[in-house]
Amino acid sequence: MNSKINQLLLDLNEQLNFIDLEIDDTIKRCEKAIEITIKSVQKLKTLFLKENIKNQEQEIDFFKNVKPKFTSKFIFYNIIYKIETKKPYGGERVMKKYLNNELDKLKRYFDNNLDFYGYYRTGNNYLDYKYFVRGNFDIKLTIDSFIFEADHNFATSHDFKVAKILAHDLVQVYIESKLLEINNKGIKEKSQVNHKSTQKWTASKVALIELLYALHSQATLNNGVSDLKEFVSFFEYTFNIDLGQFNRVFLEIRARKSGRTKFLDTLKETLLKRMDEADEE
DSSP, rough: OHHHHHHHOOOOOOOOOOOOHHHHHHHHHHHHHHHHHHHHHHHHHHHOOOOOOSHHHHHIIIHHHHHHHHHHHHHHHHHHHHHHHHHOOOOOHHHHHHHHHHHHHHHHHHHHHHHHHHHTTTTOOOOHHHHTTTTTTGGGGGGOOGGGGTTTSSEEEEESHHHHHHHHHHHHHHHHHHHHHTTTTHHHHHSSOOOOOOOOOOOOOOHHHHHHHHHHHOOSSGTTTTTTTHHHHHHHHHTTTTOSSHHHHHHHHHTOOOTHHHHHHHHHHHHHHHHHHHHHO
């Protein structure tokens, strides 16, 4: 990935992280994210077509590892937009049935593309020259119908499938978090936290999620037997904050090219500085 494309991806992730945390309405958030992602993919196409692809290896790397990181964002937000806009009115039972049906859709796509899932997930590459080189459309390899309408200068038979795999991982996390919210409804009322507390988390939500994953990894509560979701719910109530799809934010934290523990590093530096200042007094 050249530096311009790498910066484009960093900018896209930064913009999406910002709107995820700043726009509370899911539908409006998806609309904005789709708009941002479309513009980013258009810029990616321009950069790619200007790039001098020197060999088949570079072409395969782009369509297998680079382009799907952009297009998967569009697929993810588009699916979530449809899920939220088609959401039925009703009680908990209706919503759970609806969300479980959406999970079933993901499973059906997985079942229908099982061979390619296995190929991609296990890191195979012996068919890359067919899957990720432009112009190689083998009908026997189960290609999606979209390819016949796509710009063949900027698409291969299977880069869209890779993007769907990445997107479906995030959609699954989203749906499961929604089901958890339903199952754990009322947990805040049952919390034994002091209701008169006025403490409120004022740093970024991303920072808190990074901290909570560190605390959970260190087994800091209940000797490490606390479920991650219950652990997060406890701190959400304590700090009067909604962390939403914290699982997906953690995926983004893991994907950072540098400074994966940015907030924790800052905490250490700040504490050491405070100690040094106290030593000087």
